[in-house]
Amino acid sequence: MSEPRKLEVLRAIVEDYVHSREPVGSKALVERHHLGVSSATIRNDMAALEDEGLITAPHTSAGRIPTDKGYRLFVDQISAVKPLSAPERRAIQTLLEGADDLDDVLDRTVRLLSQLTNQVAVVQYPHLSRALVRHIEFVLLAPRKVLVVLIANSGKVEQRVIDVGQDLGDETVAALRTRFLGALGGTRLSHLAQALPAVVAATPHAQRQAAHALALGLEGLAQSSREDRMVMAGTANLARSNVDFPLSIGPVLEALEEQVVMLRLLSEMAQDHRGVAVSIGRENPYDGLAEASVVATGYGPDSAAKVGILGPTRMDYPTTMAAVRAVARYLSRILGP
Amino acid sequence: MSEPRKLEVLRAIVEDYVHSREPVGSKALVERHHLGVSSATIRNDMAALEDEGLITAPHTSAGRIPTDKGYRLFVDQISAVKPLSAPERRAIQTLLEGADDLDDVLDRTVRLLSQLTNQVAVVQYPHLSRALVRHIEFVLLAPRKVLVVLIANSGKVEQRVIDVGQDLGDETVAALRTRFLGALGGTRLSHLAQALPAVVAATPHAQRQAAHALALGLEGLAQSSREDRMVMAGTANLARSNVDFPLSIGPVLEALEEQVVMLRLLSEMAQDHRGVAVSIGRENPYDGLAEASVVATGYGPDSAAKVGILGPTRMDYPTTMAAVRAVARYLSRILGP
DNA sequence: GGTTAGCACTCGACATGCCTAAGTGCTAAC
């Protein structure tokens, strides 16, 4: 029994099953692939693969389907990343280049990626720890409520309403704004937290409380903007692949809606040597995704922000990985300097 | 055959069917409701109701289920809005009062509403045609790219990157900003479009092109912020009520994802005398929602922005309508002055 | 030792036939 052929059999099983959605048997295998041996031999190989936990039979007399472990081996050792077709590349390029806004870019990206892969696409907002403070604005909404706006030179705008804890007038707010902006304009967002105490300390005693509240607000904005939001598209694709989620797509939708879950998942995934991270079935920390796989990769500076897709474990990994990687590259280029 | 009893029969059918999800027959009807007549009489009434297109039989020997038209009559004439339970009221109040940010308020609102009704909840961002221009900021990102930020006194911030069509320096941008802000600060957003040409006309000839582009950008922001975004929660509820969407929930998810569709739908719905708008099944202009109903109402000033839910036509309308109305009221109160 | 042919066995998928329960529509009597 030769090792290489066993891997070849696994590859064939994965490919056929992904293609047909039906358990694949030994006979069909020798017919569709020219393996050079008889079905009986394949049966022996399959029994070995089953012993190793790489494939499993849904019931006694059915073909085999890959397990999570089988997919993992397939992704890690067997599959080659398929290059995208020329039209696909062109579509990515033209579509993404038409965008102006950051929101617009990300929106187009997820739509594109979901269409390309027929899965749910997600993209995380880019981090901006490297960005500089471009502008700070305080807007008095009510005597004690101030809208704090932080504009970074990267083009990102963050805002939040905070309670300053004391009544303020328009002039005071304007003065505070000038003070903060003068001291902090041009500061790196990542250094904002260290620079803030000095500004607060320098304010007149009467405004100290408000200044403190405002500083906290700004710090929160700089912080939260790091890994806050994500955009999503193509949830309807989940419904189409209804059959692939035996129980229901409910838990999957819940996971997608709980952005915290998805963001943690994305950030915890480690990219492999080819620059793409894959998390398969029960490898996912979240139970609702036990029958789903996530394919993701980083983009932008440090590849810190993530873009990826989510679909059933039974997916075409090589093609999907290629699409995710290609989109991430174009995205990096567009957002790059 | 008495008219009042016929309506009573329809009411009973709707209530039983919503409760049991099974076609309801004449015999079960007289047992569960004390109608004071025999099943044969009910059968005659049901035949009449079927002739009028208010109910229908899935197959020859099954009970009847309400048609869209039947639900419509039920909602319009028969049902009484159920008041919420005291705990529910308290939950709404405490949950919504803990919020600070506008984003936060809307986010909590949809989550709450989706839990309350077990449906998908949507809420549209409040309009700000009445709001005033609080601040305008131009940030030079690249020689020809400027980030335009419009801050309204309502606390809403809109942003967009535009191509100004000519190379600009930092000083020029600062000058333009001062010019625009000076001329437009305090203007109503709804009057912005009228006020802009004068500002453009007053700029030096060398900056005219950029000023024009910036004006267009600002106009777009004031415009788009009207009915731009919406927030959504509870899509997982769709999966739970799988059975109620015979074909698939795919088209429904598509509609929800195409925010334009939902926003138009919401804004086109007319509220009835009780202040709630209901759109049932095929009444919806969008084909994908042929088996869904939308219950919505306005909130905030002029009730211009909408909040509501989407679910299967087979839903508990009275309770749902009560929940939507209650949440809208609390929302108005929180966002009010 | 690895490979192959052959065979008994298992089990899901499908078709058939039968029966029951639910519900209807109609008619004739009240």
Place this chain on the structure above:
DNA sequence: GTTAGCACTTAGGCATGTCGAGTGCTAACC
């Protein structure tokens, strides 16, 4: 206008039988 009774329709459950795909095992083969 209401009711009782009855013939009729049909979905769904259940038992049964058949078919085909696929497996595991054994014995023979290279």
